[in-house]
Amino acid sequence: MALRELSSLEKFVGLKRQKKISTQGERKVPVLQNNNGSSLIGLVTISSHLVSEAKKTELLGESVEQRAVVQQWLEYRLTRLDNCSQDEVNIILTELNEYLVDKVYLAGNSITLADALMYYGIHHIISELAVQQKEKYLNVTRWFDHIQHYPGVRHHLPPVIVLRNRVYQSNQH
Amino acid sequence: MAAGTLYTYPENWRAFKAQIAAQYSGARLKVASSPPAFTFGQTNRSPAFLSNFPLGKVPAYQGDDGFCLFESNAIAHYLSNDALRGSTPQARAQVLQWVSFADSEIIPPASAWVFPTLGIMQFNKQATEQAKEEVKRVLAVLNQHLNTCTFLVGERVSLADITVVCSLLWLYKQVLEPAFRQPYPNVNRWFVTCINQPQFKAVLGEVKLCEKMAQFDAKKFAENQPKKETPLKKEKAGKEAGKQQPQQQQEKKEKEKKKEEKKPAPPAEEMDECEAALASEPKTKDPFAHLPKSSFVLDEFKRKYSNEDTLTVAIPHFWENFDREGYSIWYSEYRFPEELTMTFMSCNLITGMFQRLDKLRKNAFASVILFGMNNSSSISGIWVFRGQDLAFTLSEDWQIDYESYSWRKLDVDSDECKTMVKEYFAWEGEFKHVGKPFSQGKIFKKACATEDAHAKVLNFFGSSELLPENKKVVYQRRASRSACAPGGATSPV
Numbered sequence: 177m178a179l180r181e182l183s184s185l186e187k188f189v190g191l192k193r194q195k196k197i198s199t200q201g202e203r204k205v206p207v208l209q210n211n212n213g214s215s216l217i218g219l220v221t222i223s224s225h226l227v228s229e230a231k232k233t234e235l236l237g238e239s240v241e242q243r244a245v246v247q248q249w250l251e252y253r254l255t256r257l258d259n260c261s262q263d264e265v266n267i268i269l270t271e272l273n274e275y276l277v278d279k280v281y282l283a284g285n286s287i288t289l290a291d292a293l294m295y296y297g298i299h300h301i302i303s304e305l306a307v308q309q310k311e312k313y314l315n316v317t318r319w320f321d322h323i324q325h326y327p328g329v330r331h332h333l334p335p336v337i338v339l340r341n342r343v344y345q346s347n348q349h
Numbered sequence: 350m351a352a353g354t355l356y357t358y359p360e361n362w363r364a365f366k367a368q369i370a371a372q373y374s375g376a377r378l379k380v381a382s383s384p385p386a387f388t389f390g391q392t393n394r395s396p397a398f399l400s401n402f403p404l405g406k407v408p409a410y411q412g413d414d415g416f417c418l419f420e421s422n423a424i425a426h427y428l429s430n431d432a433l434r435g436s437t438p439q440a441r442a443q444v445l446q447w448v449s450f451a452d453s454e455i456i457p458p459a460s461a462w463v464f465p466t467l468g469i470m471q472f473n474k475q476a477t478e479q480a481k482e483e484v485k486r487v488l489a490v491l492n493q494h495l496n497t498c499t500f501l502v503g504e505r506v507s508l509a510d511i512t513v514v515c516s517l518l519w520l521y522k523q524v525l526e527p528a529f530r531q532p533y534p535n536v537n538r539w540f541v542t543c544i545n546q547p548q549f550k551a552v553l554g555e556v557k558l559c560e561k562m563a564q565f566d567a568k569k570f571a572e573n574q575p576k577k578e579t580p581l582k583k584e585k586a587g588k589e590a591g592k593q594q595p596q597q598q599q600e601k602k603e604k605e606k607k608k609e610e611k612k613p614a615p616p617a618e619e620m621d622e623c624e625a626a627l628a629s630e631p632k633t634k635d636p637f638a639h640l641p642k643s644s645f646v647l648d649e650f651k652r653k654y655s656n657e658d659t660l661t662v663a664i665p666h667f668w669e670n671f672d673r674e675g676y677s678i679w680y681s682e683y684r685f686p687e688e689l690t691m692t693f694m695s696c697n698l699i700t701g702m703f704q705r706l707d708k709l710r711k712n713a714f715a716s717v718i719l720f721g722m723n724n725s726s727s728i729s730g731i732w733v734f735r736g737q738d739l740a741f742t743l744s745e746d747w748q749i750d751y752e753s754y755s756w757r758k759l760d761v762d763s764d765e766c767k768t769m770v771k772e773y774f775a776w777e778g779e780f781k782h783v784g785k786p787f788s789q790g791k792i793f794k795k796a797c798a799t800e801d802a803h804a805k806v807l808n809f810f811g812s813s814e815l816l817p818e819n820k821k822v823v824y825q826r827r828a829s830r831s832a833c834a835p836g837g838a839t840s841p842v
């Protein structure tokens with residue numbers, strides 16, 4: 177899972193040559209093997225490294241504030257989203273939905289690594305939501321739809337159908 | 350990729366649409382928004398402008414290839430790329446849908462509500478309240494749409510977003526205070542995201558959202574109404590009496606004329622909302638303000654030059670009074686003489702430059718001469734500028750032509766300078782350094798545009814008496830309410 181995600185990310189940031197990435201241990205932590213023999217461990221570390229190497233550092237945030245918020249969501253992804261229980265799913269969706277009321281992107285006014293990694297990490301949850309649920313978490317759905325349509329992001333993941341016309345109007349308020 | 354010039358007055362939200370589109374598409378767009386390149390109310394009423402743009406309205410676009418367009422939406426469309434226009438037939442139609450929506454649903458109530466707060470339209474409680482309701486309705490429609498959509502059409506910024514954002518700009522800046530906009534979170538999110546995209550920011554700068562709803566600015570309105578009394582009275586009388594008897598009208602006119610004659614300097618015409626908006630902008634500062642007063646009165650010399658003999662009166666007067674600290678004398682030569690073909694075109698080159706430098710007239714005098722004949726000519730001239738530097742560098746707007754010329758400051762005491770001043774001012778002599786015969790001369794001196802402008806407006810409307818009312822008709826159509834609103838709405842004036 178992390179491997180496919182990192183390979184999609186490589187394409188998104190425009191890196192041509194694929195890196196040597198494998199996983200280690202029971203929790204399948206990704207490891208990047210550098211040419212000089214050194215290695216990097218962990219999803220966030222490796223993806224930040226890929227972004228820098230592709231010279232797309234704007235994806236890490238352009239202002240001090242945006243960079244901090246990007247880090248916040250990368251941490252959220254690892255500590256809250258990954259391996260969360262079914263109960264936690266609803267809490268996460270509620271939190272995100274609230275957060276995205278007044279935002280198009282997770283950090284600042286442009287797409288960042290936070291959007292990409294949160295999108296990869298939450299895809300399996302969104303794709304299993306019923307239409308009614310998607311309407312309930314309207315802001316998450318809208319954000320998700322925007323990111324999955326963002327040029328170059330989706331790659332290994334199937335598109336999730338999002339209805340633009342609401343079916344369950346009663347959920348609106 | 351399109352490249353050209355956009356004529357507009359500064360900070361015109363209609364022009365912003367085209368400017369932002371150009372930011373996205375990479376179209377090379379020069380903006381001519383201040384003198385000498387463009388003076389609102391003058392340039393757009395000149396015959397040259399009207400022959401390209403018959404309405405005389407701005408924004409107006411002229412491509413480097415000569416292609417001309419008016420109507421801001423058409424200009425923005427032209428300067429867009431395919432991504433902005435929509436990539437499928439459906440998307441293109443949706444873009445057009447939102448553009449039309451902006452014009453017919455947003456602009457009328459937005460103007461009716463915002464203009465009085467800018468002091469450029471009389472306040473009318475009923476009209477404002479009605480406008481507020483219409484704005485609410487429009488915001489609700491947008492809010493509903495933006496529930497599930499990030500941008501108005503598709504998943505990226507399009508001309509729809511650009512147009513609707515620009516149409517909402519004044520509302521968000523002036524009157525949509527937090528409590529008023531709070532019920533429309535989706536619109537707020539979308540609006541803030543858009544204005545923070547680098548391409549919007551490059552044109553709009555930092556947009557400060559309204560904190561407290563602006564109210565009618567009576568003071569500014571009064572200031573903006575040079576002939577406040579007269580038209581208001583007229584309007585009232587007209588309403589009360591229904592149709593006025595022609596005779597009464599005649600009398601009234603007579604009276605008003607007298608009244609006007611008493612006033613020292615009656616303004617040429619009543620301002621419309623655009624001019625008023627302009628007037629309420631901070632004035633551009635005088636680029637010569639930093640110079641100490643000079644004893645040399647340029648205007649006096651110009652009068653002598655115009656009315657009396659050049660060799661025996663004007664030039665002696667010039668040298669007697671010239672202030673070498675406050676002024677400098679320059680020789681300039683057109684750098685690309687090989688490009689000069691027909692003499693009439695070369696003359697247009699000179700007069701065109703003079704026009705663009707209109708604002709400099711108070712602080713400069715020049716005689717520029719075309720030498721030679723078709724396909725073998727040169728242009729050179731003598732310029733007298735306020736200050737010691739080339740005045741062109743003082744203002745960006747003056748730099749359009751000056752790079753096409755070489756400039757050399759003359760030593761005021763030199764024989765060369767004395768000779769050149771004499772020959773160029775008098776349009777006669779050897780012109781040794783040129784080597785071509787004198788063909789035509791042009792003098793840069795008097796600001797004639799102001800007088801002309803009034804005359805032209807009078808022509809256009811038939812008589813000055815008719816002018817204010819005619820303008821008002823335009824005003825109402827443009828600003829009050831959508832044409833299909835149920836009748837009975839009060840006019841904003």
Ligand SMILES: N[C@@H](CCC(=O)N[C@@H](CS)C(=O)NCC(=O)O)C(=O)O
Nearest residue numbers: 363405406407408419420421422623
């Ligand atoms: N529908 C036109 C409106 C243009 C317009 O009304 N321009 C005004 C400035 S706000 C103008 O140039 N008025 C000059 C005049 O009427 O003489 C557009 O969007 O371009």
